[in-house]
Amino acid sequence: MLKYQQIASEIEKYIVDHNLQQGDKLPILETLTAQFAVSKSTITSALDLLERKGIIFQVRGSGIFVRRHKRKGYISLLSNQGFSKEMEESQPTSEVIELDIVRPTQEVMDNLNIGTEDEVYSVKRIQYINGETLCLEHSYYNKAIIPYLNKEIVSESIFHYIQEGLGLKVGFSDMYLHADKLNKEEAEYLGLEPGDPKFCLEVIFHLTNGQPFDFSKITYNYKQSQFFIQANSHF
Amino acid sequence: MLKYQQIASEIEKYIVDHNLQQGDKLPILETLTAQFAVSKSTITSALDLLERKGIIFQVRGSGIFVRRHKRKGYISLLSNQGFSKEMEESQPTSEVIELDIVRPTQEVMDNLNIGTEDEVYSVKRIQYINGETLCLEHSYYNKAIIPYLNKEIVSESIFHYIQEGLGLKVGFSDMYLHADKLNKEEAEYLGLEPGDPKFCLEVIFHLTNGQPFDFSKITYNYKQSQFFIQANSHF
DNA sequence: CATTATAATTGTACCGGTATAATTTTTCAA
DNA sequence: TTGAAAAATTATACCGGTACAATTATAATG
Numbered sequence A, B: 001m002l003k004y005q006q007i008a009s010e011i012e013k014y015i016v017d018h019n020l021q022q023g024d025k026l027p028i029l030e031t032l033t034a035q036f037a038v039s040k041s042t043i044t045s046a047l048d049l050l051e052r053k054g055i056i057f058q059v060r061g062s063g064i065f066v067r068r069h070k071r072k073g074y075i076s077l078l079s080n081q082g083f084s085k086e087m088e089e090s091q092p093t094s095e096v097i098e099l100d101i102v103r104p105t106q107e108v109m110d111n112l113n114i115g116t117e118d119e120v121y122s123v124k125r126i127q128y129i130n131g132e133t134l135c136l137e138h139s140y141y142n143k144a145i146i147p148y149l150n151k152e153i154v155s156e157s158i159f160h161y162i163q164e165g166l167g168l169k170v171g172f173s174d175m176y177l178h179a180d181k182l183n184k185e186e187a188e189y190l191g192l193e194p195g196d197p198k199f200c201l202e203v204i205f206h207l208t209n210g211q212p213f214d215f216s217k218i219t220y221n222y223k224q225s226q227f228f229i230q231a232n233s234h235f
Numbered sequence C: 001c002a003t004t005a006t007a008a009t010t011g012t013a014c015c016g017g018t019a020t021a022a023t024t025t026t027t028c029a030a
Numbered sequence D: 001t002t003g004a005a006a007a008a009t010t011a012t013a014c015c016g017g018t019a020c021a022a023t024t025a026t027a028a029t030g
Helices: A003-017 A029-036 A040-052 A106-112 A151-155 A158-165 A184-190 B003-017 B029-036 B040-052 B106-112 B151-155 B158-165 B184-190
Strands: A056-059 A063-066 A093-102 A120-129 A132-142 A170-181 A197-207 A212-221 A227-232 B056-059 B063-066 B093-102 B120-129 B132-142 B170-181 B197-207 B212-221 B227-232
Touching (some): A003 A029, A106 A197, A106 A212, A197 B197, B003 B029, B040 B056, B106 B197, B132 B184
Antiparallel strands (some): A170 B227, A227 B170, B093 B120, B120 B132, B132 B212, B170 B197, B197 B212
């Protein structure tokens, strides 16, 4: 682990352990550089990381402060790891209802940057949380990048397999959100009525080298799912 | 404007002007430092800014590449400026249906970090786009920070007034998303039926010094609104 | 005492340097 | 020609320095 990441997690731990609240001040930069015995720029990197994660905010001429604790039970949309982990208390379980190798539709070709001749894994899953249905997931994986999947891998964490098993590195992702009405099939899976609201999330995950490998369409139970985003003005 | 911001916008302009596409390679760091005649770290800051904005991605050992152009017509949730500007083609217009000074409810006190004795502006607006209703907005402004508002200010851009008129600087924001069913009143305003889906966004805007000044609850017409987020693995 | 001017504090911008890790290209052996 | 090893390329980590801008604290002024 890199120095600035290590320091960031130590500062985060410090905030939690000391039960620091919104607006509480952290030691000044100079003190932090001395305590961690690293250069200014390393501390700055660590603090910038914590700022992007929404843990702290920095005010020029004033200091470094703890940011508001977010509401609980929300799914963070910026974590970029399949979103499962965010549900702290109860781990979701998943049921695989389809796992096939297919030719891509036009939509899938567009989003995964592939052609008619390429093959993709088509995976449908249901995710449960606290015995209730959280969401319906239809994912497409570029077979050229993810050459092999089976029910076991897919019912556990696919991302864990991609990173640990295949040694691939997940980079950035594009997400598209909208609301709509459930159709009959979706309503049955989610235990809701047709015409009820659905919360739709489409995600395209890329490797660090920019290749899109996963296009997922997720339909959330609107009663079970609330989402969370933190934004910074200086981006 | 700072050097690294200036350089970032010049690079962005270069990408647009030269019609660069997804995956196209930009000049290497060394070339950029030479061309802009600045130090390495200034270029790095500019590139990191562009990366957070989703314009480019960087690959160690390989180069700097243009990221996928996002789908059009989506509202970006990370821009942090009231979201209006994002609708490129047609500027939305807004109608003010309420503007009062009131005592805060418990919910408003919690989100704006104020007490029972403090006062807030309560502002209800409807935003239209292409003649259709885009959303219903109910905003609360801390009167201690925004001492004066009138219909004129509120029907134009409140954020413009806050920044230019009052000289305040907008920092970070927390956003909460969920879907639900429209009630009768909301349905009428949006020209939809009660029970139809609604896309709800709650935002708390803070100044750069961490003070929350605006708590807004926005109800979007699900037929008019699609949202967009870009995430990076190394945050 | 209130208000304004001055000074101290503190994070950020920018510089230019060395070292390192990931990727790509080239070289060389089989 | 293929594949593996070596070299070159390229972004990133980390260092420590100066200058600067925003804020806060202090002193001066009426």
